[in-house]
Amino acid sequence: MPPLIRAPRASLFLLYWYFMECFMSFMAWWWFYNKERSLLGDTLVVWHLVCNIIGATLYVFIGSVLMFWPYRYYHQMLASSRRNRIMAGVYTIFFSRDLPCWFMEFWVLWKYGWIHILQGISVLLTTCSFGFGLIMCWLIYTWKLAKYLEQHFGSSQINAIMQTAAHGHTAGTMEQPPKGVLTRHG
DSSP: OOOSSOOOOHHHHHHHHHHHHHHHHHHHIIIIIGGGHHHHOHHHHHHHHHHHHHHHHHIIIIIHHHHHHHHHTTTTSOHHHHHHHHHHHHHHHIIIIIHHHHHHHHHHHHHHOOOOHHHHHHHHHHHHHHHHHHHHHHHHHHHHHHHHHHHHHSHHHHHHHHHHHHHHHHHTOOOOOOTTOOOTTO
């Protein structure tokens, strides 16, 4: 018998999570950052808004599509394709919104402390998203770098060279170099 309650798929959870995070960040800007311009300075307030707008725009047009795609076509996609699309969505949101906004919000928190409840909620949501996105981006980076290193410098590359050399010797033929190429013997 299947369970009566099941957890939502990761893509659907992330879709709602990032929407809630963008919404609360805009609310924090509207009710806190915008009203504290004299304390925080115009530059920080404007850049916070710019990063939120860029992040929300990329979330709506790229990140949410990449996260909804594996949810909608779950049974038609390979597990690796679903994983890669979700990671691409998280990667997009991390670099376009979470990274710059987290530094700004953490700086305000460090310098001025907790001032407003929406500031605190926004910092908590952004910190959770920043931490999750940082781990995901680090895993993507290490995964891709390990693959590159294995293909170019690892044992699979050496094995491929050894198999090619062994195959040439077992066939009993040595390829002749093209005309005009100098060899050791002449």
